Amino acid sequence: MDKIAGKTMDEWKKAFPIIEKIIATEEVFWANPKYSAYDQAMKQIQFNEKDIRDANERLQRFAPYIAKAFPETTETNGIIESPTVPIPAMQHDLEEMFGQSIPGKLLLKCDNSLPISGSIKARGGIYEVLKYTEELAIKHGKLSTDDDYAVLDSEAFRKFYSNYEIAVASTGNLGLSIGIISAKMGFHVTVHMSADARRWKKDLLREKGATVI
C-alpha cells in the first residue's frame, strides 16, 4: 500500500482518528496538543525583536511615499492599517442560526478594507516589495534612509525601477497586492495566475499596469 510521509492511510487514521472526518470533508475543530505556555513555546523559536523593529522603521520611512502615491492613505499618514469593529448584529445572527450562545463580544478585523489592495496581503506582500525597492535604491546610491521617501513617487524613480522585474505566482490576494504596488513603483511586474483564476482579478491587475500570464 502507498505510504504518505512514512505511514499508510490506515496507520494515519489509527494514530489520529480525526483524520477520518477530515478526509470525509466534515467540519472539525482540532485543539493543538502541542500548544504550550508562551514562555515555553518561545524557547523553541529563534525570535528577533530587532526584525520587528526594523520592519516598523522601514514602514515609517515609506509612509510619506505611500501617502503620496495612494491618496486613500493620507488620513492615516501613509500607514496601511484597517479598522476593528464590533459586529453585534452578526453575533446575534450566528447565535440564532446555529443555536449556540456566544458569550463575550465579537469583533471583525477589517483587512478587507486595508488600503491599496483590500486584503491581508497588503501587509506582508507589500512590505516585501518595499523592502526590495529600498535595497535597490540604496545600493545604487539613489536614496538614503534619511531621505523623504515621497521622492520615490517620481518619473525618475519609476524609470529606474522599470529596469527591474518582479514576478509573483498567486491566484489570490497576494498576486493582487504585489502586482499593484510593484506596478505603481515602476517595476515590470508579472503575475502568474492559474487558468481558473478569477477574471476580475486579471482585469484589475492589467488595468494597474501589471502583466498577467
Place this chain on the structure above:
Amino acid sequence: MAASRLKQQLDDMDVKVDRQHPLFVYLPCGVGGGPGGVAFGLKTIFKDNVHCFFAEPTHSPCMLLGQITEKHDEIAVQDFGIDNRTAADGLAVGRPSRFVGKTLEGLISGDYTVDDDKLFILLSRLADTEKIWLEPSALAGVYGPVSMLKSEAGQNYLADHGVEAARLANTTHIAWATGGSMVPDEVMADYYRRGVHLKK
C-alpha cells in the same frame, strides 16, 4: 505590526485583554504566511491571554493535516484523497508551509474547518446584518466562535485553559477578515445570491 496596532485599537475601544479577559482570534489560513505572521505578532503582545486558531475550508485543510501529522510540507491534502477544490480562493492550498507549522507549533491553539456552503451563507448574513461585504474566504474566521463553542474539542480546550463560564463572558472574539473590497459588485452580488439561496 498588525498586532501592536490592534492593541492600540482595542485600548481605544476600552476592550481589555488580560487573564480575566481572554482574546480569541480566528485566522483564515492558506499556505500559512499571512495568518502565521499575524498570530506570531499577537502572541508576542498578548502572550498567554490570546488564543489563535487557524480556519480552513473542509476541502483544503492543509495546515490542519500538516500540524496533526507533524509532517507539514511533506504532506498534501491530495495525498489523503481530498480534492483541494474550494470557492475560498486564497485558501485553496494543498500543501502547508513547514516554516509556519513548525515554528508556531507551540503557539497556535488549534485549527478548524468550514464547509464552502456555510461561507456563502455567512457572507449574505454579514451583508444583511452589518452591511459589510467580504470575500468567501474571509467568512471562515467569522464561524470561529461557533466552531469552538459547539464542539467537544473546543469545550475541552476552554476547560483546559482556565476559560470557564465567568471568563467566557468577558471574552473578546476577533474574526480576521482576509479581503473583499476589491471584489467587483456583480461578482459580490452572485456570492450574496448564492448565500441567500443556500440559507433557504
